[in-house]
Amino acid sequence: MKKKFCQFKKCLYLCKLNRSVKMGQNDDMTIRFSGLKSGNYNYHFTLNEEFFEEWKNEEIEGGKVEIEVKMERLERMLMFTFSLSGEVATPCDRCLGRVMVPIVGEEHLCVRFSDTETCENEDVVVLPENAFEIDLTQWLYEYVAVRIPMQHIHPDGECDPEVTRYIQMESEVREEESEEVDPRWEALKELRSEE
Numbered sequence: 001m002k003k004k005f006c007q008f009k010k011c012l013y014l015c016k017l018n019r020s021v022k023m024g025q026n027d028d029m030t031i032r033f034s035g036l037k038s039g040n041y042n043y044h045f046t047l048n049e050e051f052f053e054e055w056k057n058e059e060i061e062g063g064k065v066e067i068e069v070k071m072e073r074l075e076r077m078l079m080f081t082f083s084l085s086g087e088v089a090t091p092c093d094r095c096l097g098r099v100m101v102p103i104v105g106e107e108h109l110c111v112r113f114s115d116t117e118t119c120e121n122e123d124v125v126v127l128p129e130n131a132f133e134i135d136l137t138q139w140l141y142e143y144v145a146v147r148i149p150m151q152h153i154h155p156d157g158e159c160d161p162e163v164t165r166y167i168q169m170e171s172e173v174r175e176e177e178s179e180e181v182d183p184r185w186e187a188l189k190e191l192r193s194e195e
């Protein structure tokens with residue numbers, strides 16, 4: 001009996017460690033729903049510079065996004081609505097400097113409880129029957145990440161001037177190179193004319 005308890009404790013510790021290795025402390029983004037009566041609940045989360053830095057994702061260098069969370073607690077289900085508003089910094093496709101991209105929108109997530117069912121839908125999460133809380137970090141991050149457009153470039157004239165100059169020089173050099181005639185081609189032409 002004692003041994004079992006220890007193993008359970010160890011597992012809990014490992015789970016916590018796992019989480020902290022991946023994302024640091026996320027208690028802020030965790031909602032404890034056990035003990036809550038059926039009804040509506042509101043929460044507010046802020047994803048800040050520090051939060052984005054922890055993910056070390058090249059696409060999101062920083063920013064600030066406010067998230068209003070509405071949770072409806074039902075008998076065997078939780079219904080979440082997330083309203084996002086803010087902006088994140090992402091590297092410019094042209095000069096690699098920071099471009100701010102607005103992040104606005106709404107997302108829905110449904111949480112069901114079951115020990116047998118598995119989840120097949122990205123908008124539905126299945127938690128074990130005895131679950132008492134949900135860490136929303138992963139979802140919140142993804143909701144932001146999917147809103148970053150494929151192309152993100154500074155408006156004309158706002159790119160880093162030094163990098164712009166460098167890119168211009170590079171392309172001029174490349175043009176000159178392509179104008180020069182390949183000496184092998186010249187030699188081949190001479191050979192042909194001798195035939």
Ligand SMILES: [Zn+2]
Pocket residue numbers: 092093094095096097153154158159160
């Ligand atoms: Zn730029």
